[in-house]
Amino acid sequence: MFVALKRILRSGFVGFWRNAFVSFTSIIVMVVALFVIASTLFNSYSLESALIDFQNRVDINLYFVVDAPIEKIEALKSEIETLPEVQSVTLTTREQALADFRERHRNDELILQGLEQLGENPLGASLAIRARETQQYEGIATFLNERQAQETVANPLIDRVNYQKNKEAIDRLTELIETERRQNEIISLILVIIAAFVMFNTVKLAIYNSREEIAVMRLVGASNYYITMPFVIIGVMQGLIAGILVLLLLYPALIWDETLFYPFPFFNSADVQEFLLTYFVTDFITIAVVIVGGGILISAVSSFLAVRKYLHV
Amino acid sequence: MIYFDKVSKIYNGGQSIALEDITFEIAPKEFVSIVGHSGAGKTTLLKMLIAEDRPSDGQVFYESLDIHRIPRSRLPHFRRKIGTVFQDFKLLPHKTAFENIAFAMEANGRPDSEIQANVPQALELVDLEDKAWNFPHELSGGEKQRVAIARAIVNQPDIIIADEPTGNLDPIATYEVVQILRKINDLGTTVIMTTHNKGVIDELGRRVITMDEGRIVRDDAEGKYVL
Secondary structure: OOHHHHHHHHHHHHHHOOOOOHHHHHHHHHHHHHHHHHHHHHHHHHHHHHHHHHHHHEEEEEEEEEOOOHHHHHHHHHHHHHHOOEEEEEEEHHHHHHHHHHHHHHOOOOHHHHHHOHHHHOOOOOOEEEEOOOOHHHHHHHHHHHHHOOOOOOOOOEEEEOOHHHHHHHHHHHHHHHHHHHHHHHHHHHHHHHHHHHHHHHHHHHHHOOOHHHEEEHOOOOOHHHHHHHHHHHHHHHHHHHHHHHHHHHHHHHOOOOHHOOOOOOHHHHHHHHHHHHHHHHHHHHHHHHHHHHHHHHHHHHHHHHHHHHHHO | OOOEEEEEEEEEEOOEEEEOOOOOOOOOOOEEEEEEOOOOOOOOOHHHHHHOEEEEEEEEEEOEEHHHHHHHHHHHHHHOOOEEOOOOOOOOOOHHHHHHHHHHHHHHHOEEEEEEEEHHHHHHHHOOHOOOOOHHOOOHHHHHHHHHHHHHHHOOOOEEEEEEOOOOOOHHHHHHHHHHHHHHHOOOOOEHHHHHHHOHHHHHOOEEEEEEOOEEEEEEEEOOOOO
């Protein structure tokens, strides 16, 4: 058994080198196919993270009236924090809101002058409320609206709760990305199938060249296993080398033209490049496993099936 | 040792008859030549023997074993008892002469030590020790056929089947190949050969089975080429 394994491995290695030209062309085709698979990987990651990003931006902003006393604000904050659906509540005081406003408009003289002329701080304090799950916002918003309804008209505390407006915009974006992601999934699947098919055909063509050899091996009394395995070894080597080549080429490819790997053409390209490169570096292990593992698997299975065909099993 | 019992082979649902009611016997250590025109059924007969093709009717026995009842998984095992030599050599193009011969032993699961000992012996028998590391495309037709013969005998089979072994060779190479086959037969291996070559048959002076249109028309113990 061990002797057979040793012979199969040696025969596979030797076969790979003696058919160097065929091996080389197969590897080139596999590199292209694996690049396609890599780009679908990057695309779906980009879409996924965009979606998570948008979902994280969903929150409820509760604005207080300008003269709301800080103790009451603190009391309401504590009360909201006790709700089980609430993950966090961030208080922005009047002073903080003013400072933020100034910072945001520091280049806009007109607005700053207007603010000076106003004399006093026109901004109220606010609470930014974040739920644990996206679906829980509805409930929190209802709770806050009820709270607002209980207040006396003469002495109000809550100015407004802006959830509805945010929600609509975010819902629309989420829906957009979801659609894009579904389409991307289908396109990815088709691309992966095509890539696998191209690889399969390349391997099949290479083994077609060996069909007489396979027949001879059979006549000499070699078992099917003994005939098939060296071809599978060659397939594994080709897939492995192609996978490693793709990993080596991905980084320069991302620097050369990152838009090949990104689903939103209208984004700033320097940011996209950095985003994709960061993904490549941080998730390198996953990417490597998918690309190299996929290459080896497709190539080995293709070899196996192609040899079986000429073995007439 | 080999027994054909009323073997017929019909292709295309009765359209063409390759073999018709063939019955004969081959004893151990015989050297049998099968002659006949192209299409007489010689190659079909040999295919029956190595279970490459099944008879439409009748049975082929190797000793007491019905060849066509051997399960597919056991076929490689059975084929190792028979060494085959073909007109077109059928060497593995990406393996050297040595490796081609060694492959037959490796496929048999023979240990490396035995391979290292037996392959040079086989090469010596066919007088090709100095071409051991040449690839098939670097060898002449006669040399290729001698490598093929070395490969056929290296596992010490009971039978050598040679299908037109001299068909692609010039007269000198033909002579050499026949001498080697005769030597193998003298060493105790049964040889079954098909041929077109009158000179080969007449020089051998061994048993000749003559076929025509799928039938055996003559079977002479010390035959001449009569057609």
